[in-house]
Amino acid sequence: MTFAAPDSAARPLYALSPDEYAAWQEDxxxxxxxxASAMGFSGASGQVVLLPGPDGQPAAGLVGLGSDEDRARGRFQLASARAALKGGTWRLETALAGEAREEMALGWLLAGYSFERYAAAPAPAAMLIAPEEVNAARLEAIxxxxxxxxxxxxxxARDMGPAALEATARDLAEEFGASCAVTTGADLxxxxxxxxxxxxxxxxxxxxxxxxxxxxxxxxxxxxVGKGVCFDTGGLNLKPGGSMGLMKKDMxxxxxxxxxxxMIMATGLDLRLRVLIPAVENAVAGDAFRPGDILxxxxxxxxxxxxxxxxGRLVLADALALATEEPTDLLVSMATLTGAARVALGPDVVPFYTDDDRLADRLGEASRRVADPLWRMPFWAPYEEMIEPGIADxxxxxxGGFAGSITAALFLRRFAADAxxxxxxxxxxxxxxxxxxxxxxxxxxGARALFDLLSEGL
Structure with missing residues (x-):
């Protein structure tokens, strides 16, 4: 997921809106x-056409960006071209600048991802020279x-249990000169x-x-603080099979x-960073915790x-409590926490919670700037009584099933209250x-939006 080295033989890749396509035709x-006409190219979003040279090989390419409205409804339009181009090295030609150009370049990089651990690697993908006026090293780090x-x-989960998650953190620490401590057993x-x-x-x-x-x-x-439930059976409140199928993603x-x-360490942001991960598997056995237990x-x-x-909120609670035991300028929790959030906002948009209006505004701006969709939800104080059972705190x-994402967030806020x-x-x-x-x-x-915010400084 890197850009190609400069190459004078790189083919031009024209990224065009319908209006820009009309101007391109003139030249x-x-x-x-x-x-282009025979292929039906119009500049509509997602269209890709290869233009042949005298030898029959692609000499240039056209990518449709669609209208301003199309671009507002989607993101990473250039990414769809990468597979269609098959191979070769390309240079981007576009009238878009600034954040729009950066989004296009990042989308290209993200389109180069493939998960290769268990299957053969795909054929070599097309490569793009870093467009002018973008910070290539930063985008590659993202x-x-x-x-x-x-x-x-x-x-x-067979290959990504708590120990494997620990190994990943230790490898990352070694790569960037960080420290990594792990608490287990009786101490835990x-x-x-x-x-x-x-x-x-x-x-x-x-x-x-x-x-x-x-x-x-x-x-x-x-x-x-990141929720590290490497697999979630639901415990004794066992999930049905259809709900358990994706639980490898619960970390x-x-x-x-x-x-x-x-991203933070690779770009050398001026921060004192701490990462806390409670890594567990929620399994079923004779010593599993039970409904009705008070912990x-x-x-x-x-x-x-x-x-x-x-x-998830249980393991995060202890980690958040630890995090507040020393001064911190910003405490963040990230978790695949509730189905209620998906019902409310679907899979693409992530709800976030904070009591800090300025922080919320800045995060919202960053979200729009880097095409990482977020939506603020309230720490709704009247719902506090819903998380107070009477026989425990x-x-x-x-x-009742109401406001599941909000009540989970309120639960976590109790443990982050000193932040x-x-x-x-x-x-x-x-x-x-x-x-x-x-x-x-x-x-x-949410990571790219938060990274953008942190890059600008707290």
């Missing part, structure tokens, strides 16, 4: 005009972070009782752990914070378990069907 050769996230989510049970309890039924080879990565010595302190929050950490937490709050399938799964600024993402982490730059499978969400 094009008669053969190119005739060929694409590499996204590729890491996708790889982690796409890997089946004593210091992080919720993490230990959720993961204890998975057995020794898939034992729960808390991963703690640190990098950077100057700048604002930013702590990223999508952990995968996303690791991908974001890679202690690191923060001292007690939690009544009314559904063992609402385990908190309820992990309020009855200066807290930001929570309730993500899906998966692309259900292929789209430009986003193949079916694991997906990072």
């Amino acid at each position: 094009a050769t008669e053969m190119f005009r005739a060929w 694409a590499a972070g996204e590729a890491l996230t996708r790889d982690l989510i796409n890997t089946p 049970a004593e210091g992080y009782p919720l993490i230990h309890t959720v993961g204890q039924a998975a057995g020794e080879t898939r034992a729960p752990r808390l991963i703690d990565l640190r990098w950077g010595e100057a700048g604002p302190a930013v702590t990223l 999508g929050g952990a995968a996303t914070v690791l991908g974001l950490a890679r 202690p937490s690191r923060k001292g709050l007690t939690v009544e378990v009314n559904n063992t399938d609402a385990e 908190l309820d992990n799964a309020p009855s 200066r600024r807290y930001l929570h993402f309730d993500m899906y982490g998966w692309t259900p069907s292929p789209k430009p730059g986003r193949p079916k499978g694991g997906a990072g969400q």
